[in-house]
Amino acid sequence: MRIHVQNPADEAIFPITPRQWSDAIARAPDMAGLQASFASDDTGYAQAMREAEVLVTWTRIVHERFPKGALPGVAPKLRMIFCTSAGLDRLAPFDWLPDDVLLLNNRGTHAAKAGEYGIMALLMLANNIPFFADRQREGQWQPRFASVLAGRTVCVVGLGSLGGAVAQRAKQFGMRVIGVRSSARPHEACERVVAQDALDSVLPEAEFLVLACPLTPQTQGLLDRRRMELLPRGAKLVNIGRGALWDQEAVCDLLDAGHLNGAVTDVAVPEPLPPEHRAWRTPGLFVTPHMSSDDPGTYNDRSLDILFENIRALRSGQPCPNRVEPGRGY
Amino acid sequence: MRIHVQNPADEAIFPITPRQWSDAIARAPDMAGLQASFASDDTGYAQAMREAEVLVTWTRIVHERFPKGALPGVAPKLRMIFCTSAGLDRLAPFDWLPDDVLLLNNRGTHAAKAGEYGIMALLMLANNIPFFADRQREGQWQPRFASVLAGRTVCVVGLGSLGGAVAQRAKQFGMRVIGVRSSARPHEACERVVAQDALDSVLPEAEFLVLACPLTPQTQGLLDRRRMELLPRGAKLVNIGRGALWDQEAVCDLLDAGHLNGAVTDVAVPEPLPPEHRAWRTPGLFVTPHMSSDDPGTYNDRSLDILFENIRALRSGQPCPNRVEPGRGY
Incomplete structure (x- = not known):
């Protein structure tokens, strides 16, 4: 399964690194077969999305790209989008989301x-x-x-x-x-x-x-x-x-x-x-300036663990615990 | 045993009231025989201290009166002073304290x-x-x-x-x-x-x-x-x-x-x-302005309970748990 991690270009504190990825795989040996790519630019994004089945990224990146109609065609194999935020309110309404793509939030990390x-x-x-x-x-x-x-x-x-x-x-x-x-x-x-x-x-x-x-x-x-x-x-x-x-x-x-x-x-x-x-x-x-719930010491480790829990559920045909229900909004 | 409570004249939040006293006695029936008096002025103080065996008061009142030599003669029967503060550093050195008078602080209340x-x-x-x-x-x-x-x-x-x-x-x-x-x-x-x-x-x-x-x-x-x-x-x-x-x-x-x-x-x-x-x-x-440890909702109730624990110890010949050792300073 191909996973693409798209970090924001300007992110200094919370980018998900290949090192954090390999540490997370070490904690979850059943995920060792995943193929991961990482990018923070447009070229890397466009290239990776041709093959990616799971996109791991920031809400604001999804917000910039998908509600404007950029999803169909760009990512023909996409099955899952994992946003690293808990609140996805800025992506509502979710009419841009194809029926066969799961949208996951990051509840639990915070x-x-x-x-x-x-x-x-x-x-x-x-x-x-x-x-x-x-x-x-x-x-x-x-x-x-x-x-x-x-x-x-x-x-x-x-x-x-x-x-x-x-x-x-x-x-x-x-x-x-x-x-x-x-x-x-x-x-x-x-x-x-x-x-x-x-x-x-x-x-x-x-x-x-x-x-x-x-x-x-x-x-x-x-x-x-x-x-x-x-x-x-x-x-x-x-x-x-x-x-x-x-x-x-x-x-x-x-x-x-x-x-x-x-x-x-x-x-x-x-x-x-x-x-x-x-x-x-x-x-x-x-x-305080929107910092209450983001712990830079544990954020990405916890996020990747949650991602893996959801991939595990997907593989075994169980409901994904972090799935956002478009009609409910969270 | 006669207990005198001397409240500061200007105290709005923390004066010990007769009601708080009777509530404390209700929690400690073995203290029912105590005779309590209350004052916040000089006349009431002078009168009560002629008979009082225990003085319950504020550190600043002790500070104003006793280190200047006002203790001997004023309170011939005094055996115990209970200060409603935990830190009695402003009363040091304790050379003003007669050997036969116990000085107690209020540790535990806070x-x-x-x-x-x-x-x-x-x-x-x-x-x-x-x-x-x-x-x-x-x-x-x-x-x-x-x-x-x-x-x-x-x-x-x-x-x-x-x-x-x-x-x-x-x-x-x-x-x-x-x-x-x-x-x-x-x-x-x-x-x-x-x-x-x-x-x-x-x-x-x-x-x-x-x-x-x-x-x-x-x-x-x-x-x-x-x-x-x-x-x-x-x-x-x-x-x-x-x-x-x-x-x-x-x-x-x-x-x-x-x-x-x-x-x-x-x-x-x-x-x-x-x-x-x-x-x-x-x-x-x-x-913050020296408010960390004083809970007006429980302060006096807890203080009186602590006083009674010490009177109980005194009566039974045990060491008073709140006794300040003059040489140690607390």
């Missing part, structure tokens, strides 16, 4: 790192770190005392690998975790799980709320102003999903008004946030 | 809260949060990617209730923990413990270092410039002990020079830090 970022963000909010960052700008020593997380309630929206990892960490710190996902199916870290259409019913209990779901037509703008106003006064928000999951202007307004106590976000609209954007200067809002 | 602050600080440093706080001031979206804590080395200096709690949390996140304390006695969360005089030998391994020991003549200036230079390039520091445990100017210099990658400190010299102090503006230094 869990450990996202869990750490998530519990860090909850601890930062509990400890008023965004407030102290604002005071540091002014040189003001102004104590505020804070309680531990144990016994407090967090609502985690999305229980995939990101949200599930955050829920696990929150439980480990003694928090009461309420999960929200497409169905009310239970989750081991959650005291209770409700379906997304019951979200309103749990918001009044949510001192902390974490957005960790994929961006789809069903979740776009999910945490709107009305729902934020259902949260208790002093609520604290974390967003490690996508900036369009919430009403970013409403977050700023409700922090300004004091209804929200603080927020830590790793995502924004647009990205990068321009220097003049109010989000940089909204009191109580701490912004 | 463990859960300090453990959470400590792991938060380690996660903030691993995730470059001080760097992002600096970028937020400038409105600059500038990603830096970071690895998880698992497998990385932290050196925790001080394994009392603060440092022990941080070491436990670090171990829970898979870190390799090296402990440093007055003796090399093992600690369950530490792969290895060395005595303070061997500190230099472990510094080259310490990507992360946490200061969590009491301030005594033996620990003053412990982390000096020479020792910071023994740390690996890119090392990250946390201080939840006292500002005088490290050379604060050297921390700023070595952050400026890039030898240190970041620091989170909850303590400073002086406190409060004046607005013009360079620490507020040193790149990579995140300052």
Whole structure:
């Protein structure tokens, strides 16, 4: 089976290297027969795709090429595209994807790192770190005392690998975790799980709320102003999903008004946030630049292991665990 | 037995209330015979101290009154002073303390809260949060990617209730923990413990270092410039002990020079830090205003439980677990 890895030309930190590939093969001897090629330029791409059955690449490369109709003809033998991101929202709608090509995302790679970022963000909010960052700008020593997380309630929206990892960490710190996902199916870290259409019913209990779901037509703008106003006064928000999951202007307004106590976000609209954007200067809002879930020390190793799990499933006629369902959007 | 609680006149958050006292008695029925009085003014103090056997109060109240010679005569029946702080360094030297009066600190109250602050600080440093706080001031979206804590080395200096709690949390996140304390006695969360005089030998391994020991003549200036230079390039520091445990100017210099990658400190010299102090503006230094270990939700309940443990020990002729040894300083 021929696999082609197309790295972006400008990628300095996360390109998948032949060395990482051979290390991954060493961990998965049943994959030793795979033939791999690597490129980061157009010539290498065009040449490899004539024979490739699996393309391993970045979402933005797929976004640049395929939705514009470049797929048919270019890659006659292609059976599988493995994107190294978890969220493929920028590739929607998926009408460009031929029925006989599987699209896989990289869910699972980000869990450990996202869990750490998530519990860090909850601890930062509990400890008023965004407030102290604002005071540091002014040189003001102004104590505020804070309680531990144990016994407090967090609502985690999305229980995939990101949200599930955050829920696990929150439980480990003694928090009461309420999960929200497409169905009310239970989750081991959650005291209770409700379906997304019951979200309103749990918001009044949510001192902390974490957005960790994929961006789809069903979740776009999910945490709107009305729902934020259902949260208790002093609520604290974390967003490690996508900036369009919430009403970013409403977050700023409700922090300004004091209804929200603080927020830590790793995502924004647009990205990068321009220097003049109010989000940089909204009191109580701490912004990080979309780095919460990508661990350069383990990212590619974990990604290749996940790719191999899916090739293994394909070979044995099982469903691929990372398959994106076009109708669902993740 | 007569107990007098002297609250500071200006204390809004942490005064010990009669209600908290009666709740604590309900948890400890063997203490029902204690007679408690409460005051926050001079008249109430002077009156109560004529009969009090135990004084429960703030370190700063003891500091204001006793080292200046006000103890003899004022409190003829006094046997025990319970200070509601863990660090009593400002009361040293302890030559003002009569031999027949026990001085107790409040070690143990702070463990859960300090453990959470400590792991938060380690996660903030691993995730470059001080760097992002600096970028937020400038409105600059500038990603830096970071690895998880698992497998990385932290050196925790001080394994009392603060440092022990941080070491436990670090171990829970898979870190390799090296402990440093007055003796090399093992600690369950530490792969290895060395005595303070061997500190230099472990510094080259310490990507992360946490200061969590009491301030005594033996620990003053412990982390000096020479020792910071023994740390690996890119090392990250946390201080939840006292500002005088490290050379604060050297921390700023070595952050400026890039030898240190970041620091989170909850303590400073002086406190409060004046607005013009360079620490507020040193790149990579995140300052919080001495709030790391005081949980207003549980502080007084836990403090009274600890007081009762010590009264119980006194009654049964056992050593009081919170006794401060004047010669040792904690």
